[in-house]
Amino acid sequence: MGLNISANKVLASIPYLFEGVGITLEITILALLLGTLLGLVLAIIRVYGSGAFRQFAVIYSRLVRSLPLLVILFMLYFLGSEIIDIPAFWAIILALAIHSAAYQSEIFRGAIQSISKGQMEAALALGMSKYQGIFYVILPQALRRAIPYWANEATIVLKDSSLAYALGVTELMRRGEYVSARTSQPLITYIVVGLIYLLLTYVFTKSMARVESKVKIPGLER
């Protein structure tokens, strides 16, 4: 009976939790936008760049992938408080972007390298520059191949955005914490929060699968 009343209190908080979803999505989308852009540039440099640029891309990926996301987040945030002020909202976006870019650079690098060498040679033989070859021939094929792996990485970013709670950003996870404290029902609260993440991930994964089949090259196995 008592549980029932508390559960109702949690359920009554669902609209409040959903407002947090908006912030979670903002963080995720902005982090993905930045992370994808940076990851793609790093991957292109890694495959086609030379000397110091390529070396930088390799080191970036190794270094960032060996740091816990929470460490990157705190470094950014406290770097913020000491030098320039980075608001918590932007600290989490930047941390996620920096972190995800390293993983995405590996995803895109693999996809680019899976395109046969002959594709670039044919582009060059037509008189295209290397950049034209990359943008008109290699990337359109490589990005299609990268979609399922990128989608997986994107769901990781979505879930990792919950770390923002540590900085007090009132996204979904932080709001869950408030509701849990108010209702004294942490278990039910976090089950509800978990279900919301599940719902978001499900919708996203489904739509990416649709995108994937929509841009599939006719006749090609993959």
Next chain:
Amino acid sequence: MAKPILRVENIHKKFKGTEVLKGLSLTVYEGEVVVIIGPSGTGKSTLLRCINRLTEPDSGDVYLEEQKIEPGKSNFSYIRQQIGMVFQDFNLFNHLTALQNVAIGPIKVKKMDKKKAYDLAMKELARVGLAEKAANYPAELSGGQKQRVAIARALAMDPKIMLFDEPTSALDPELIGEVLEVMKDLANAGMTMVVVSHEMGFAREAADRIVFLENGVVAEMGSPEKIFNNPEKERTREFISKITRLNSVAKGREVL
């Protein structure tokens, strides 16, 4: 005397310490069809790739008409546009339809108006007999059709010379004929062609000159009659008879 279109001068190329091309020189004249034959590993493909610089030679020069081909020079891309290349494994752009494959060069490289480029692409596809496949993607075409689209793609750039790197070696035997037909039509239309191929029937019918490459240099060259019937060197004779026998076996004919 016809005017020289392509001049290869004293090309050297090493791969991992092994010298593949050892000071090779060759001049190709306007409208000429040169077929290059030779044992595997003698640098036939490397020679073609050194011409349009998909492979960078260690030393030596290549001239298209009077222009020296030099990567990094401002006219490099312009010179490359004028050298059509057809690859062994087609290398059609997999994400583009047959029509788009043919049109992309004129659109992106020559900055041709799209409508004009697609009209041109349609014309080139018709020329290789594939107008009705314009909307198909490479993965929906047979090997022979892919190679014909690849030829159309090169032709759309209006090249001065066409290089063919074993254009039929990746094809099933029954598909070779359609590609060779297109190449013969092209030769008859006066296109200057350098063809690496072991299709002796094609060499006999379409070649003006056969070049026998061995150990990284031109071992012997001459008209098909001379090379097939009266070669100067014993090695040439051996090679020709071996390849002719293999060709016949492949076609299922009984020899000897």
